[in-house]
Amino acid sequence: MKFFVIAGEPSGDHLGAALMAGLRELCPEVEFVGIGGAAMQAQGLSSLFPMEELSLMGLWEVLPKYRHLKRRIAQTAQAVGDEKPAALITIDSPDFCLRVASAARELTPGLRTVHYVAPSVWAWRPGRALKMAKVIDHVLALLPFEPPLMQAAGMSCDFVGHPVATAQVAGPDDAALFRDQRGIAPDAPLVLCLPGSRKSEVGRLAARFDEALMQLRDRVPELRVVLPTVPGVAHMVRDMARRWPTAPIVVEDSNEKLAAFAAADLALAASGTVSLELAANRIPMVIGYDMAPISRMIIGMLLRTDTVTLVNLVSETRNIPEFLGRECQPGPIARSLQDVLEDPATRKSQLDAMDLTMDRLGKGGEAPGLRAARSVLNVI
The missing domain is CATH 3.40.50.2000 (Glycogen Phosphorylase B;)
Known part of the structure; x- marks a missing residue:
């Protein structure tokens, strides 16, 4: 089983690495392709291009890089079509990831799509969930109040816990x-x-x-x-x-x-x-x-x-x-x-x-990466 996994910033890279480890625990023969940083590469991912190219924040910051990002979107969508994964898993970075999901679905009708980290519709732009539902089947939510918001927009959604709640701390x-x-x-x-x-x-x-x-x-x-x-x-x-x-x-x-x-x-x-x-x-x-x-x-x-x-x-x-x-x-x-x-x-x-x-956020419970992996396998 193969998954195409995309992360665009360090926090997403760590989420992706934990998810990949969880998927490998539940499905040892799994393969990964996509875009990620050092943490995901340590789990066996060969990144299509450096993840740092996507680590931008804010409308003004993205504008100078728009043409380059547009080329990267097309390149990534084509790679998804070539790899024919069991699912495309996009992690946060919605401005890039959701455009890739849309373009990839045009090239590969029926592609299953999962997005890790729900959009912050509780904070601003509530219409984003409805727009996202056009290209995303299932959402992995970090915050406990998010699943009803995603489900109302037409996507399935599981709260999988936040990694920080089970992360190692020093003494x-x-x-x-x-x-x-x-x-x-x-x-x-x-x-x-x-x-x-x-x-x-x-x-x-x-x-x-x-x-x-x-x-x-x-x-x-x-x-x-x-x-x-x-x-x-x-x-x-x-x-x-x-x-x-x-x-x-x-x-x-x-x-x-x-x-x-x-x-x-x-x-x-x-x-x-x-x-x-x-x-x-x-x-x-x-x-x-x-x-x-x-x-x-x-x-x-x-x-x-x-x-x-x-x-x-x-x-x-x-x-x-x-x-x-x-x-x-x-x-x-x-x-x-x-x-x-x-x-x-x-x-x-x-x-x-x-x-x-x-x-x-799930302190004392099962590791979020494993919960997220189980949710992905259940939905596909």
Whole structure:
């Protein structure tokens, strides 16, 4: 049995790798072709082209690459037709993936299609689910409130759990070792700075996050900063760190990242899945995000919810402060960080919301990759 699997960004790459491992566990003779990053390639995928070409976010950021992406869509759809898979499995990145699914179905009528990660119709553009239903048969949902929304649009959908709820976390010994090896005192406040995994995100947020943390350090002189990053944006993160009088610690190794999360007292992060990673590690946080002005204006007009932070949404609280669009400014962010760092009641409210979120996302249950694999096999 062969599957064509497509991921367009690091988070999708990890979802794809776990799904592939689950499919292989349930169906040992399975084969994979498609597009993915290092994690999916480690599971045996030979990527049609580098996944990083698809790691774009926002309308303004995509426009300069539109012609190239259009060629890649046609190339990928043709490859799906040539491979004749049991199903096309697309993972997040809807602007690319759903266009591929549409083109592939024109070339291969009857192609079974599965999309992993439901569109955020609860946040904006509710019509996307209806549009998606024209080319997608089945959806694998990460959030427990999403299946009814997908089913109402005409697709089958299973909540398969969120990988973050069962992901490995480091312990107190790892945290202590990280601080010792990096020369961080046991009682020094340690903040993680996470300005995103896409170049467009880091380029837009780095200076603001940098300034917010400089202001916080003026008020908390013993503060230390760690910048976990991924290979595609590591050079940008290192450039961000160079202007600090006391250089932040840039961490790329995955095991060292786990230890840094265990050691942290606080985080400043871009909006996205990282808020759930912080929740899994019980790290109080402040969220910031912005886009290009045109993207910001359009999305602002269409936004249907008063929060975009997943911990807030899943826990049905508003305990995680967020600074979005024009409000993503260093001064207010720095003041909020100080409040979260120093006020016990604020920290407790966040930790309670995080614990509830993890329970609702499947903590203690079967691995999401295996649940997703079983759902795929059931639907085909």
